[in-house]
Amino acid sequence: MEEKKVVSIEDRIPKLKQERKKKTNRRLIFYVSLFFILISIVAYLQSPLSRVQHITVTGNEYVTNEAIIAFSELSEEDNFWGIKMSQRAAKVGEHPEIKEVQVTRELPNTIVIKVEELDKVAYVKKEDGYYPLLENGEILESVDVSSLSSDAPILNNFTNNTYIIEIAKELYALPHAVSSLISEISWQPSDANPYKVWLFMNDGYEVESTIRNFATYLKSYPSIVSQLAKDQTGVIRIGDGGAIFDPYEKANKEEDNETAG
Structure with a gap:
């Protein structure tokens, strides 16, 4: 039988001491490193570099x-x-x-x-200039637009803040593809309809409509125009009863009759 080799305690003690020393050194290095890291963080947080x-x-x-x-x-x-x-x-x-x-x-x-x-939906025309109108109906009085761009329609004759807020909300609800076709919107209230508006479109047509349900009514505008002859211009009246197209000759005659009456 093979004899087992016996290691004496005296032989093992130096190895144990060496292992303990290595562990102690590693622990010391860890704590020293941690200390310097913490000192560095504190110094960084206190320095202008952390601002x-x-x-x-x-x-x-x-x-x-x-x-x-x-x-x-x-x-x-x-x-x-x-x-x-x-x-x-x-x-x-x-x-x-x-x-x-x-x-x-x-x-x-x-x-x-x-x-x-907030999205800009129109420009409000006032005596001293044009002012952007936001989707919530607020007019940016601090911004006077000296040179207008065609990114939003102009509001003419809007003197009542209630109607300004309502048209702003309606324009925000209107698809941009349709609102971009509008050049100007004039508020033309009557005894029968205080919400009446008159629109001048970029494609040459004029539109009579109302502020109430404005977005719903005007969504149909591209479809209405697509059914008209390209050389035919006039007034498109859009409201509760649907849409009616009056060529300029007929529209002018109706205005003359109203004036004569």
Whole structure:
């Protein structure tokens, strides 16, 4: 039989001591490394490197960067990692012209505020200029548009705020493909219909309609026009009774008769 080799305690002690020493050294290195990491984090958090260096605003057209940043209450004195994103987004969302807000971090030290403004649905014509009208019926009095673009219709003779709010909501509900065809909308109230409006279209037609259910009525406009002869122009009357087309000759005669009467 093979004899078992017996290792004496004296032989084992040096190996045990060596293993314990290695474990102790590893533990020491771990704690020292952890200590320096914590010291580095504390030093970083206390240094200017941990503060916000840049605040970027995107998505805004009418509301200024300065106004949005002011609502966010952000500054370059804020700690980059201590900012509560949802809280700052909620503050910007309190601005009456802002619909959606997202606040994010962008390394190394930039805060990005991405906003979505309320949609512009028209320009309100006043004595001193043209002012954008938002989807909620608010007129941006602080923005005087000196050079108009064709991205939204012009509202003429709208002097009552109630009707301005209603037409704004209707225009927002109207598909852009249809609202882009409208050049001007004039409010022409009558005793029979205080909601009456007269539209001048970009394709040469005129439309008589009403503010109530405006979006529902005007959705049918492209279909109505597609059924008319290309060289035929006139007034399209759209309302509860459907749509009626009056060529300009007939429309002019009716106006003359009304004047004579």
